[in-house]
Each structure stands twice: as structure tokens, then as C-alpha cells.
Amino acid sequence: MDVNTNAADRFPGGLGACLEAILMAAGEPQHAGDLARALGVDEKAVTGALERLQASYETAGHGFELRRTARGWRFASRVEFEPVVAAFVTDGQSVRLSQAAMETLAVIAYRQPVTRARVSSIRGVNCDGVVRSLLVRGLVREDGVDEESRASRLVTTDLFLEKMGVESLDDLPSLAPFLPEADEVLEEVAEDGVESR
Structure with missing residues (x-):
């Protein structure tokens, strides 16, 4: 049947x-x-x-x-x-990610798989505590080991995609509109070179 x-x-x-x-x-x-x-x-x-x-x-x-x-x-x-649901659920309590957590999460999302050391290097500060927080919240996870450094690699989770409202990493917004133009970067490098002399 x-x-x-x-x-x-x-x-x-x-x-x-x-x-x-x-x-x-x-x-x-x-x-x-x-x-x-x-x-x-x-x-x-x-x-x-x-x-x-x-x-x-x-x-x-x-x-x-x-x-x-x-x-x-x-x-x-x-x-x-x-906004209505958030006001009801949190009842005045803040459950948002800190600025440091948002920046760290963005680095992991766009550079994954990436090690903690690389994330810290990009942000310019030690990110171990923030990464632990993101791991606990289930937004990132460890995925294998970097062959050169033997450090754990970090990637985002399906929960991260769900919270972002996208089905895959391909649906994340492009960073291009937020990056400086090549001419601007070259001018800054040239100015820094002149000032350092």
C-alpha cells in the first residue's frame, strides 16, 4: 500500500x-x-x-x-x-552581543575557518574571552585543526545563520561597500611613509 x-x-x-x-x-x-x-x-x-x-x-x-x-x-x-517580542521576552534586560563580540563574530563569519590567533591579530586585541562567549552561545564552533599552527579553527554555526536570517554563508551581505577604495588606502600609506621620516 x-x-x-x-x-x-x-x-x-x-x-x-x-x-x-x-x-x-x-x-x-x-x-x-x-x-x-x-x-x-x-x-x-x-x-x-x-x-x-x-x-x-x-x-x-x-x-x-x-x-x-x-x-x-x-x-x-x-x-x-x-521589537514587540524582544520587549516582552527581555522585559528590559539587554541580551545583545557586545561590540567586541559583534566584531569577533564578523571576523569569523567572513574569514572562516580561522584560528583564534588570527581573529586576535585582525582585531588587534586578545579575543579568547569573546570567542568563549560565542562558543557558549552556540554562534561559533571549533572545526578541525589548522595544519600549520595546530590551533583549532573556528567557523559559524547553523544557529548563526538562523539568527542572521539567511540560509547559507553565500547570503551574507558583501563587505565591498564598507571597504575603502584602493586609492584611499594608497594615499594613507604614502602619508604615513612621509610622516615617519
């Missing part, structure tokens, strides 16, 4: 309703393949049902949405409601 043919009999309210129930109960994002295996249906059917649910929530104007992230599908508050 084909498990997909009797979906109406097997799933009260249909496949979409069952997926809603599972995602509401799940504490973590879920991949379509895992949901398909658990329900005994084709992954394409699950992906299609999730995409239809996503579109229906988008047009209905709810305060939540069904979001596909690097870690899987999950319910989340819509972006426009984040």
Missing part, C-alpha cells in the same frame, strides 16, 4: 495540519526529510505542504510565519513584530 495515497485517512486534518502540530511541539527547527521519515511520506510531499503553509501564512497577515532556515523549518515571529 502506498503511504501517500491514504494521507487523508492517516493524517487528521491533512498533512499540513499534522506538520503544523509537529512544528508547534518541536523545540528545534525540523528538516523536511526528518519530518517525511517520521510521517512515512515522501519528502517532496512534505516540502510542498510546508511551502503551501508558508505562503498561506504570508497572505493571511498573522504575527508569525513559517520560516525555512539552515537548521530546518520552524515557526517564528514576523520581522516587523520583533
Whole structure:
């Protein structure tokens, strides 16, 4: 018997309703393949049902949405409601990353895999404490060892991608608009050379 043919009999309210129930109960994002295996249906059917649910929530104007992230599908508050939700959740407490943590995270995100020593060299300060904080928060992880220095290499996690609202590192914004033009750098180098004489 084909498990997909009797979906109406097997799933009260249909496949979409069952997926809603599972995602509401799940504490973590879920991949379509895992949901398909658990329900005994084709992954394409699950992906299609999730995409239809996503579109229906988008047009209905709810305060939540069904979001596909690097870690899987999950319910989340819509972006426009984040200030309201943050005010409720934090209730006046600051849970934001410090400036040092943001800078360190940016270096790791754009230079990964990278060692702690390299991150410290780029930032010009010792970053061990900040890196430990990012590791504890689950935004970065150690991934192998650098062949030359034998130091652990740091990379960002799927949680980092999720918090950034992107599916892959390729979706991160380009740094090019924030970098100085080559002419400006050459002028500064020339000026520094003249001043040092």
C-alpha cells in the first residue's frame, strides 16, 4: 500500500495540519526529510505542504510565519513584530552581543575557518574571552585543526545563520561597500611613509 495515497485517512486534518502540530511541539527547527521519515511520506510531499503553509501564512497577515532556515523549518515571529517580542521576552534586560563580540563574530563569519590567533591579530586585541562567549552561545564552533599552527579553527554555526536570517554563508551581505577604495588606502600609506621620516 502506498503511504501517500491514504494521507487523508492517516493524517487528521491533512498533512499540513499534522506538520503544523509537529512544528508547534518541536523545540528545534525540523528538516523536511526528518519530518517525511517520521510521517512515512515522501519528502517532496512534505516540502510542498510546508511551502503551501508558508505562503498561506504570508497572505493571511498573522504575527508569525513559517520560516525555512539552515537548521530546518520552524515557526517564528514576523520581522516587523520583533521589537514587540524582544520587549516582552527581555522585559528590559539587554541580551545583545557586545561590540567586541559583534566584531569577533564578523571576523569569523567572513574569514572562516580561522584560528583564534588570527581573529586576535585582525582585531588587534586578545579575543579568547569573546570567542568563549560565542562558543557558549552556540554562534561559533571549533572545526578541525589548522595544519600549520595546530590551533583549532573556528567557523559559524547553523544557529548563526538562523539568527542572521539567511540560509547559507553565500547570503551574507558583501563587505565591498564598507571597504575603502584602493586609492584611499594608497594615499594613507604614502602619508604615513612621509610622516615617519
